[in-house]
Amino acid sequence: xxxxxxRGEVWTANLNPNKGAEIGKVRPVLILQDDRLTQTGLPTIxxxxxxxxxxxxxxxMRIRLAPRDRLTKDCFVMVEHARALDRSRFGEGPLAMLxxxxxxxxxxxxxxxxxxx
Numbered sequence: 001x002x003x004x005x006x007r008g009e010v011w012t013a014n015l016n017p018n019k020g021a022e023i024g025k026v027r028p029v030l031i032l033q034d035d036r037l038t039q040t041g042l043p044t045i046x047x048x049x050x051x052x053x054x055x056x057x058x059x060x061m062r063i064r065l066a067p068r069d070r071l072t073k074d075c076f077v078m079v080e081h082a083r084a085l086d087r088s089r090f091g092e093g094p095l096a097m098l099x100x101x102x103x104x105x106x107x108x109x110x111x112x113x114x115x116x117x
Contacts, residue, residue, distance in 0.1 A: 004038070004039070005031045005038055005045060005090070005093065005094070006031060006035050006038070006094075006097075007031055007032065007033060007034060007035050007038075007103075008030070008031065008097055008098045008103050009030075009031045009093060009094035009095075009096070009097050009098075010028045010029065010030055010031075010050065010065075010071055010093065010094060010095040010096045010097070010098070011028070011029060011031060011047075011090050011091070011092065011093025011094055011095060012026055012027065012028055012029070012090070012091040012092045012093060012095065013026070013027065013028075013029045013047060013049075013085055013089045013090050013091065014026045014089050014091065015027060015029075015049060015083070015085075015089070022081070023049045023051075023078060023081045023083075026091065027049055027050060027051070028049075028050040028071065028075060028095055029047040029048060029049050029050060029085070030047060030048045030049075030050065030077050030098065030106065031045060031046075031047055032046045032047055032048050032082065032106075032110075033045050033046040033047070043086060043087060044084040044085060044086055044087070045084070045085055045087060045090070046082065046083070046084050046085075047082075047083060047084075047085050048077050048078060048079055048081065048082055048083075048106070048110075049077075049078050049081050049083070050065070050075040050076065050077055050078065051075065051076050051078055052073050052074065052075055052076070053076070054074075054076060058076075058078075058080075060109070060112075061078075061079050061080050061109050061112070061113060062076040062077060062078060062079070062109075063076065063077040063079065063102060063105045063106050063109055064076055065077065065096070065098065065102060068096050069094075069095060069096040069097070070092075070094075070095040070096060071095050071096040077106055077109075079106060079109040079110050079113050080113050082110070082113075
């Protein structure tokens with residue numbers, strides 16, 4: 001089992017095998033799940049995958065993260081690809097921690113994607 005993950009941290013995760021249009025490969029993901037739920041030992045963790053590819057059509061949904069710590073490139077949080085991942089899928093981390101402002105932007109985008117505001 002991996003070390004304790006916290007909401008707002010970026011970790012690597014193996015998203016393979018994927019099906020159809022699901023995001024795959026080993027890539028950084030943002031931990032979205034509340035820390036209290038993670039600490040209960042729930043076997044899955046809610047996460048959002050990151051990509052280095054900028055696509056203007058998706059700009060309203062994608063939150064840009066500048067390089068920092070062990071996150072070496074500009075990345076974009078793919079809010080529309082939220083997934084519950086088994087803990088065994090996680091590898092290295094934390095690679096970076098989002099700022100409070102970045103988390104607010106992720107939450108705002110997630111609410112829009114989910115039709116909640």
